[in-house]
Amino acid sequence: MRFPILNLLALASSAVAAPVFIGTGDKAIYLSDFDAKTGKLTEPVVVGEYNGPGFLALHPTKPVLYAVGAPKTPFEDKSGAVAAFAIGSDHKLTFLGEASSAGKDACHVAVDATGKTVAIANYSDGTATTLKLDDKGIPQAGGSVIKKTGSGPTGRQKGPHSHGVYFDKSNKFLFEPDLGLDKVFVYDFNASDSTIKEKGALVAKPGAGPRHMTFSPDEKNAYVINELDNTIQVATYDGKGGFEAIQTISTLPDDFKDKTTTAEIEVHPNGKFVYGSNRGHDTIAVYSRDTATGKLTFVQFAPCGGKAPRHFKIDPSGKWMLIGHQDSNTISVLALDPEKGTLGEPSAPVSTPKPICILFAK
Helix, strand or coil: HHHHHHHHHHHHHHHHHHEEEEEHHHHHHHEEEECEEEEEECCCEEEEEEECCCCCCCCCCCCCCCHHHHHHCCCCCCCCCCEEEEEEECCCEEECCCCCCCCCCCCEEEEECCCCCEEEEEEECCCCCEEEEEECCCCCEEEEEECCCCCCCCCCCCCCEECCCEEEECCCCCEEEEEECCCCEEEEECCCCCCEEEEEEECCCCCCCCCCEECCCCCCCEEEEEECEEEEEEEEEEECCEEEEEEEEEECCCCCCCEEEEEEEEECCCEEEEEEEEEEEEEEEEEEECCCCCEEEEEEECCCCCEEEEEEECCCCEEEEEEEEECEEEEEEEEEEECCCCCEEEEEEEECCCCCEEEEEC
16 A cells, blocks of 8 residues: 555645746756745756756747747847747757847847737847747747937946836736836837837936836836846836836845845735845845835845845745845745745755746746
C-alpha cells in the first residue's frame, strides 16, 4: 500500500505547483515550480534559449510566450528584438520567430487583449513600438514606431528612455513610462491595425524618472514608480486616457542617504496594498491603499533577501511574493499577509542568473 499512497501524495503536490517563467540577463529563459501551500520554489531549469531574454509576456489565448532581448541574427540597424516561443505541455519553449523592436535595447513587452498586437519599450533611444501578431502569434511588420525627443535634468536623462508598455482593460489605450522625459505617455490604440497615436501624458516631477506602472484592480488609480528620485506617483484615472496626479510618496526612510534606485511596482489583487522595490536599500516598500481615494499610507520596509530587487511578483493566491535580485543572482520568497499587507522574512533563495522578470504561467 505504501507506493500508491506515495503516488497520491506526489499527484497532490504537483496539483498545487504553479509553473513560473523567469526572464534573465543571461542567454536563457528559466522555469521553476512554485508551491503555494508551502511557499517553496524549485531550482530553476533552462526551458528556452535566447540572448538576454529580459521581460516576458504571455499571449492572452494561445500557448505562446514573448521575450525582449537581442536577436538571434543581428538586424542591420542594430535594433533589439521581440521573440515568440511556443509553450509545450511540459512548459518547455520552442522558438517560433522574432522581429525587430525598431529601437535600441528592447526592455519591456506587453500583448493586447485581442492577441493581435505586441508592444515594446526600447530603453536606449526611447522608441515605443507596436507590431502585428499573425494567427500563430508570431510578430510581424506593421503597427507603429514612435520616436521621441527631449531630455531631463539629470545625467540619466540626456534623451528619452522608454521603460515600460501597458494596455488598459478596455484595450483602447497604451501607456508608456519614459524615464528620460519624466512622463507617462498615453496613446490611443487601434486594435484593428495595431497602431498607436499620442493622446497626452501624466507628467512627473523633473528628475523623477518614471520606470514602471500599475493600476488598481478597478482601474480608478494608477501607480507609477519613479526610478531616479525613489518615489511613487499616485493618480486617478478616468478610463478615457486621462490622469490627475493626487499624491507623491517616498519609497525610502527619511534618514536613508546612500545610493539606491527603485524598480518594480505592483498592487495586491485585493486592491488594498501597493508594493515597490528599492535597489540599494534592498527592501520592498509596503503601503496600504485607501480604496476610496487611491492614496497610499506607509506600512513597512521589508528586507527582500538579496541584492537589488529588480522584479517581483505576487503569486495568484495573494499570499506570497517572489523577488528576483539582479546583483545576487537569486530569487527569494516572502510570505504575504493579505489582510495586513505585510511581508515576512525571506525564505532560502534559489539561484538564477541575473533575474529580470518573474511570470506565472497560465
